[in-house]
Amino acid sequence: MEIPENVKKRLSIPAEEHFYAGHTACQGCGASLGLRYVLKAYGKKTIFAIPACCSTIIAGPWPYSALNANLFHTAFETTGAVIGGIEAALKAKGYKVKGEDGIMVVGWAGDGGTADIGLQALSGFLERGHDAVYIMYDNEAYMNTGIQRSGSTPYGAWTTNTPGGKKHFLEKRHKKKVIDIVIAHEIPYAATASVAYPEDFIRKLKKAQKIPGPSFIQLFAPCPTGWRSPTDKSIELARLAVQTAYFPLFEYENGKYKINMPSTKKEPKPIEEFLKYQGRFKYMTKEDIEILQQWVLHEWEKLKKLAEVFG
Amino acid sequence: MEYKPIRKVVSGNYAAAYAVKHARVEVVAAYPITPQTSIIEKIAEFLANGEIEGLEYVPVESEHSAMAACIGASATGARAFTATSAQGLALMHEMLHWAAGARLPIVMVDVNRAMAPPWSVWDDQTDSLAQRDTGWLQFYAENNQEVYDGVLMAFKIAETVNLPAMVVESAFILSHTYDVVEMIPQELVDEFLPPRKPLYTLTDFDNPVAVGALGGPNDYYEFRYKIAKAMEDAKKVIHEVGKEFGERFGRDYSQMIELYRTDDADFVFMGMGSLMGTVKQAVDVLRDEGYKVGAAKVRWFRPFPKEELYELAKSVEGIAVLDRNFSFGQEGILFNEAKGALYNTNAKPLMKNYIVGLGGRDFTVSDVRKIAENMKAIIEKGELDVEVDWYHLKR
Ligand SMILES: Cc1ncc(C[n+]2csc(CCOP(=O)(O)OP(=O)(O)O)c2C)c(N)n1
Ligand code: SF4
Numbered sequence: 064m065e066i067p068e069n070v071k072k073r074l075s076i077p078a079e080e081h082f083y084a085g086h087t088a089c090q091g092c093g094a095s096l097g098l099r100y101v102l103k104a105y106g107k108k109t110i111f112a113i114p115a116c117c118s119t120i121i122a123g124p125w126p127y128s129a130l131n132a133n134l135f136h137t138a139f140e141t142t143g144a145v146i147g148g149i150e151a152a153l154k155a156k157g158y159k160v161k162g163e164d165g166i167m168v169v170g171w172a173g174d175g176g177t178a179d180i181g182l183q184a185l186s187g188f189l190e191r192g193h194d195a196v197y198i199m200y201d202n203e204a205y206m207n208t209g210i211q212r213s214g215s216t217p218y219g220a221w222t223t224n225t226p227g228g229k230k231h232f233l234e235k236r237h238k239k240k241v242i243d244i245v246i247a248h249e250i251p252y253a254a255t256a257s258v259a260y261p262e263d264f265i266r267k268l269k270k271a272q273k274i275p276g277p278s279f280i281q282l283f284a285p286c287p288t289g290w291r292s293p294t295d296k297s298i299e300l301a302r303l304a305v306q307t308a309y310f311p312l313f314e315y316e317n318g319k320y321k322i323n324m325p326s327t328k329k330e331p332k333p334i335e336e337f338l339k340y341q342g343r344f345k346y347m348t349k350e351d352i353e354i355l356q357q358w359v360l361h362e363w364e365k366l367k368k369l370a371e372v373f374g
Numbered sequence: 375m376e377y378k379p380i381r382k383v384v385s386g387n388y389a390a391a392y393a394v395k396h397a398r399v400e401v402v403a404a405y406p407i408t409p410q411t412s413i414i415e416k417i418a419e420f421l422a423n424g425e426i427e428g429l430e431y432v433p434v435e436s437e438h439s440a441m442a443a444c445i446g447a448s449a450t451g452a453r454a455f456t457a458t459s460a461q462g463l464a465l466m467h468e469m470l471h472w473a474a475g476a477r478l479p480i481v482m483v484d485v486n487r488a489m490a491p492p493w494s495v496w497d498d499q500t501d502s503l504a505q506r507d508t509g510w511l512q513f514y515a516e517n518n519q520e521v522y523d524g525v526l527m528a529f530k531i532a533e534t535v536n537l538p539a540m541v542v543e544s545a546f547i548l549s550h551t552y553d554v555v556e557m558i559p560q561e562l563v564d565e566f567l568p569p570r571k572p573l574y575t576l577t578d579f580d581n582p583v584a585v586g587a588l589g590g591p592n593d594y595y596e597f598r599y600k601i602a603k604a605m606e607d608a609k610k611v612i613h614e615v616g617k618e619f620g621e622r623f624g625r626d627y628s629q630m631i632e633l634y635r636t637d638d639a640d641f642v643f644m645g646m647g648s649l650m651g652t653v654k655q656a657v658d659v660l661r662d663e664g665y666k667v668g669a670a671k672v673r674w675f676r677p678f679p680k681e682e683l684y685e686l687a688k689s690v691e692g693i694a695v696l697d698r699n700f701s702f703g704q705e706g707i708l709f710n711e712a713k714g715a716l717y718n719t720n721a722k723p724l725m726k727n728y729i730v731g732l733g734g735r736d737f738t739v740s741d742v743r744k745i746a747e748n749m750k751a752i753i754e755k756g757e758l759d760v761e762v763d764w765y766h767l768k769r
Pocket of ligand 2: 202207
């Protein structure tokens with residue numbers, strides 16, 4: 064569809080679509096929205112590496128692809144290594160990589176493929192300083208294999224291998240802070256983002272494009288199927304995750320932290336706001352909710368201090 | 375340009391590194407493991423000295439990532455190389471399938487090393503043979519010269535059939551032993567091995583590709599068939615490239631099985647890799663002693679040289695298959711393959727399997743003589759004593 068120029072001017076994100084209709088995501092899938100925004104930000108001069116995850120399926124079976132960009136489907140734990148290899152080859156062949164007019168090499172992996180099995184390759188990628196962007200879309204579980212816990216699954220969440228029930232066997236550890244692990248590598252740019260804030264996400268993608276070296280973005284991407292939430296609540300949940308400070312938006316750039324909350328003055332909303340609509344949290348007791356709330360506020364205070372001291 | 379070889383005294387590993395340099399490899403991603411390490415060290419040294427240009431060296435954090443990075447690089451159109459051994463190769467296993475399935479002509483040197491436990495750094499072929507079903511071509515080098523020549527030919531063959539290739543050399547016996555290697559001047563290598571023409575690349579942004587997507591039951595089967603076909607086609611390509619190599623540089627590799635004094639042989643010793651150097655020497659000694667024996671060195675294990683084996687099997691009474699490897703619950707892997715290849719033919723030589731040299735146990739001319747005595751006896755009797763003989767076992 065042609066977008067009239069006057070409308071185009073008013074749009075705050077690029078009008079061009081490189082993520083085609085006909086992809087096979089569930090309704091309300093945050094990950095598919097995320098892919099769409101990445102393609103809007105980078106356009107078709109992009110090479111994706113996608114490991115085993117929901118996006119393997121979302122992109123479409125052979126011989127189809129919903130992405131108007133080159134795509135290499137790779138093994139679950141290899142995203143960091145594969146994008147490193149792609150970048151090395153581009154350099155050997157004399158292509159311009161990253162920057163406004165360069166080729167964008169994008170690793171697009173789930174939280175399981177990043178926080179768990181792919182952590183080693185991610186670490187190697189960050190440490191070696193490749194000019195590529197690694198995006199972890201965080202739907203907080205292994206969705207493609209049927210909703211099992213990952214290191215990024217939050218405290219109190221039901222998954223198929225942390226089921227609720229009489230013995231109350233839910234996820235008992237707090238969400239692994241992958242972004243902190245990434246920052247410990249002292250890379251030039253790392254950020255969190257949410258599909259509920261596309262302008263912020265695209266701005267961060269553009270920043271990652273300009274800054275040489277490896278960049279990392281952890282994108283909060285609701286999954287109605289795995290979260291047992293209504294399909295029309297994904298954006299609202301993604302927004303509430305930010306507003307409750309459960310998933311705060313921030314950037315880390317060359318040693319400096321910057322919080323990018325929609326409203327920094329407001330106190331975070333209570334965590335219950337985020338938990339509502341989500342069947343995965345229905346087994347939590349009052350005490351469980353309190354434990355999660357305390358963790359969220361504690362982490363939020365930590366982040367604020369970091370921004371204060373290293374802002 | 376007239377071919378005048380450059381003679382250098384190098385280890386098998388350095389021979390591999392020189393071949394990588396001469397092949398104008400564009401991406402090397404590797405992880406250290408004894409006894410492979412000096413290959414990648416030498417390549418790094420070439421880079422540091424400015425002796426190689428246009429090469430990106432990616433010092434990855436594991437072998438799994440080494441192969442993954444080579445895969446990324448090769449899919450982008452680059453000529454990619456890695457090297458490993460034993461545990462490293464085992465860790466790569468998943469990605470070996472990926473390389474072949476995505477039809478990427480990556481070349482790797484595997485320095486045959488025994489698998490742990492117990493820890494061992496010495497020669498044993500089980501590591502590479504355990505990868506036989508991954509869709510990689512496999513070339514077994516007898517000496518340092520064959521390591522060098524093998525890498526150059528492997529690139530050409532792999533890039534013709536779009537399958538990855540493994541060049542295999544033995545731990546320490548080749549990897550760390552110095553020998554004269556005739557190297558080829560760069561311009562002549564360039565003529566023999568022009569720049570790679572990839573099947574696809576990830577850099578055509580007007581016609582993007584999606585490689586490796588989900589293939590349903592309706593499509594997957596055909597993808598497998600195409601790999602099978604490429605492997606079969608590789609036999610012809612190996613013959614042609616091997617012949618061309620011989621015409622250009624004087625060492626003919628047109629045969630997938632190198633035959634040594636087999637013409638009038640009653641029985642032959644068959645095996646792969648460095649132990650065949652010992653066997654050839656033993657054949658000369660045994661011939662002088664009146665044995666009518668020969669050697670059949672299997673150069674290419676994948677694709678498997680069925681046809682050449684059949685031709686040989688027709689003319690001999692017995693084949694002693696020497697396996698420096700073992701498939702538990704069955705027998706030596708080469709023995710298993712060779713027997714299987716002959717089953718539906720009318721060639722039925724007496725075949726016996728000798729398991730030798732596992733984990734670097736010495737294998738000498740006198741061992742070959744003992745095997746010859748045993749072979750002679752069973753051929754005279756017309757039946758096997760045992761089918762699989764753990765030759766070196768301390769009993
Ligand atoms: C080596 C290996 N182990 C296991 C799997 C099975 N597997 C495929 S996708 C997946 C989960 C992916 O989870 P995540 O990365 O969180 O992405 P999501 O499916 O949630 O989008 C698993 C376990 C695999 N493909 N490879
Ligand atoms: S299961 Fe979740 S992440 Fe996967 S496609 Fe469906 S909504 Fe998206």
